[in-house]
Amino acid sequence: MSENKTIVPSVTIDCRQYCINVGRDVVRLLGCPECICILESERQHTIAFAPCDDSVVLSFKVPERFPEDRNRKFRIYSQSLVMEIMAKYNLDSGHSYTLKGKLDDVMKAVVFHLDEIYDCTRK
Numbered sequence: 001m002s003e004n005k006t007i008v009p010s011v012t013i014d015c016r017q018y019c020i021n022v023g024r025d026v027v028r029l030l031g032c033p034e035c036i037c038i039l040e041s042e043r044q045h046t047i048a049f050a051p052c053d054d055s056v057v058l059s060f061k062v063p064e065r066f067p068e069d070r071n072r073k074f075r076i077y078s079q080s081l082v083m084e085i086m087a088k089y090n091l092d093s094g095h096s097y098t099l100k101g102k103l104d105d106v107m108k109a110v111v112f113h114l115d116e117i118y119d120c121t122r123k
Contacts, residue, residue: 009101009110012120015086015093018079024067026110029103032067035059039109050109089114095121
């Protein structure tokens with residue numbers, strides 16, 4: 001018996017700690033690469049995560065056993081990137097925001113639209 005589970009990749013932007021928490025499904029959809037990079041399109045208001053070599057300047061190593069091990073976390077700390085996103089989209093520094101993405105087969109990347117961001121701060 002197979003389950004019809006829809007995969008919805010997500011990332012969370014934590015404005016308090018200036019980090020991006022990458023969800024397991026993002027890495028799974030990319031084929032569990034060793035490294036990923038973040039691509040930004042100001043024109044389309046998107047950020048994308050794509051597999052890359054560790055030689056790429058803005059590459060981030062995916063933690064070993066990340067998709068399988070529920071205790072592993074994948075956090076990318078980048079004060080400059082988070083502050084840039086906060087300024088462009090008027091995000092509150094004390095909040096966390098979640099984005100739901102989609103796999104773009106042409107780009108071979110998981111794409112997140114920054115216009116579709118929602119506040120997930122626990123109150």
